[in-house]
Amino acid sequence: MTRRLYIWLLKMHPQAFRARFGDEMLSIFDESLEKRVLLTDAALSLFRQSALRSQQPPFSRTATADGVPLFYSAEPEVPTAAALARGALVALASFALFSVAMSHRWAQGTWIIGSHHPSPSHILGAHTDAKAGADLPAEVKMQPYPARAPVSAYFRLMRVLSVLDTDQDNVISAAELQNAPAALRTLDRNHDGFLSAEECGLKLASDLSPDQAGRTRLAFMRVHPVLAALDANRDGLISEDEMRNAARALRSLDANRDGKLTEREVLPDPAVILASNMMLLLDRNGDGRIEREERIGPIAERFRAALNRAEKGGTVTEDDLVLALRQ
Secondary structure, three states, X not given: OHHHHHHHHHHHOOHHHHHHHHHHHHHHHHHOOOHHHHHHXXXXXXXXXXXXXXXXXXXXXXXXXXXXXXXXOOOOOOOOXXXXXXXXXXXXXXXHHHHHHHHOOOOOOOOOEEOOOOOOOOOXXXXXXXXXXXXXXXXXXXOOOOOOOOOOHHHHHOHHHHHHOOOOOOEEOHXXXXXXXXXXXXXXXXXXXXXXXXXXXXXXXXXXXXXXXHHHHHHHHHHOHHHHHHOOOOOOOEOHHHHHOHHHHHHOOOOOOOOOEEHHHHOXXXXXXXHHHHHHHHOOOOOOEEEHHHOOOHHHHHOHHHHHHHOEOOEEEHHHHHHHHHO
């Protein structure tokens, strides 16, 4: 029945339009699952062809479009002056109708919309003259606000932050900073006195080579500010000495000097993460530079402009790439 309705709409189109697009439109309709959308499109097309286009362009069945369906191709035609004038009249009439409808004062009743159950989730205070317990024509029932804010996704991802933030309020308080050495030692699962990238939250892919895995561990420890602050010697491991100095190292991230670390102060820079990933993918010889012959593949093509801005002397370093990506 839907197909018959679609064919009937096609037959209502001008003959020249049917000759040019009819077969392709029906073929697309048969292959598509969005039947209702195509029905609506056919109805709108019928209105456009009948009301807005007085003359149909000539069409030759021998015309080709290099394999592109003519129904999908754009035509170089412009609407006629008469079609533009009719469209302008329709638009003006629509604006006038809506303006009159919006400015007309319809008979309205007084409605009190509110809730008998105050909630701390209200951002602004709501004041009303309605008495408590009065019957309301409409009532909004709010979901109870959670007793505490949900744990940040980044705090869940980073095991270091998860163990530091003992009260799970997404803030590393002064007391939690002071207790950082003891909290970090709980992550040392193999009790070797070091925290590896995996123990800090890295999940390595199983198909990486030893060289790729090592470079990925170093990059993970470098791009996350908390891990970079703790790993003072940049060897990719947090040693026992570095854990003992954790409180002082983490206080270096306290940008506003309020004695605590908020999520904003520990989040990594997106440009640093992107540059680090690009170095892992493009720096194939692991020398810390992207040579011109290494700039191949879809990633290099996508970020060609940034790589060109960062290039100095034919090579691209990670620091220069970070600056280019921020631009």
